[in-house]
Amino acid sequence: RNVLEWVDIHHRYGNKTVAHGINLAVGASELVAILGPSGSGKSTLLKMAAGLVAPQHGQIRFNGADYTFRQPEQRRFALMFQDYALLPHLNVWQNVAFGLRMQGQGKAAARAAAINILAQVGLAAEAERRTGALSGGEQQRVALARALVTRPQALLLDEPFSALDSHLRSQLQQLTLALLQQQPCPTVMVTHSPTEALQLATRVCLLDHGRWLQQGSPADLLAKP
Numbered sequence: 001r002n003v004l005e006w007v008d009i010h011h012r013y014g015n016k017t018v019a020h021g022i023n024l025a026v027g028a029s030e031l032v033a034i035l036g037p038s039g040s041g042k043s044t045l046l047k048m049a050a051g052l053v054a055p056q057h058g059q060i061r062f063n064g065a066d067y068t069f070r071q072p073e074q075r076r077f078a079l080m081f082q083d084y085a086l087l088p089h090l091n092v093w094q095n096v097a098f099g100l101r102m103q104g105q106g107k108a109a110a111r112a113a114a115i116n117i118l119a120q121v122g123l124a125a126e127a128e129r130r131t132g133a134l135s136g137g138e139q140q141r142v143a144l145a146r147a148l149v150t151r152p153q154a155l156l157l158d159e160p161f162s163a164l165d166s167h168l169r170s171q172l173q174q175l176t177l178a179l180l181q182q183q184p185c186p187t188v189m190v191t192h193s194p195t196e197a198l199q200l201a202t203r204v205c206l207l208d209h210g211r212w213l214q215q216g217s218p219a220d221l222l223a224k225p
């Protein structure tokens with residue numbers, strides 16, 4: 001079934017409340033966009049799911065199991081951030097295969113899986129190149145391939161396309177949707193772009209000062225005055 005949940009999450013940094021009773025459940029065929037102004041607490045919610053921040057109150061659950069205090073490595077969730085955090089000195093396929101190698105896959109199998117997904121993002125011919133030598137758009141495609149090659153149980157995207165120009169952005173957006181259609185998993189995307197949220201998401205959640213202001217399908221939100 002695959003459901004990723006935030007259950008009654010409260011969190012503050014000093015006296016700044018960034019989550020104030022947040023609940024959210026995301027199913028396998030959903031792409032939920034969390035939309036809100038800078039500083040509203042969006043990234044913190046993703047980091048909690050990733051295991052990078054422990055909520056002060058509340059739970060992260062996956063398929064009903066409590067994941068709140070599991071280490072990041074104990075969660076099969078993939079992360080993709082704006083600054084794609086690739087290893088520039090490794091070549092392209094090594095970057096993509098890295099997670100598989102960490103999971104204990106042999107080199108040949110990991111390489112084959114990496115080459116396969118690189119073909120899907122249009123980078124098979126770049127597999128042997130040094131990653132740092134690729135353009136920004138190409139590196140973002142490598143990051144996408146790396147995120148999905150492990151067949152993650154959930155996908156967490158933090159402003160994944162913000163650094164790209166509008167042409168590359170829509171290319172990457174379509175590519176992401178196509179890959180997710182092949183291997184559906186609960187997907188949460190943090191963005192400050194209403195356009196991006198409305199175009200890509202099955203559900204949009206508006207966050208403000210750690211609370212949901214509104215939630216709904218893009219059609220619902222657009223229909224409201």
Ligand code: ADP
Binds near residue numbers: 013016036038041044
């Ligand atoms: P958003 O993703 O919506 O921009 P964040 O979740 O990154 O919001 O941050 C929410 C607020 O919490 C911001 O004001 C930010 O400066 C603050 N913040 C984030 N992480 C920390 C931290 N580790 N320590 C202190 N304050 C933080």
Ligand code: ADP
Binds near residue numbers: 011020021056057
């Ligand atoms: P208030 O609106 O009065 O400030 P909250 O909505 O912050 O209260 O808190 C709701 C519930 O969540 C309370 O039971 C509170 O104790 C608990 N809670 C809120 N923040 C935290 C936290 N950082 N750590 C533990 N529990 C918290």
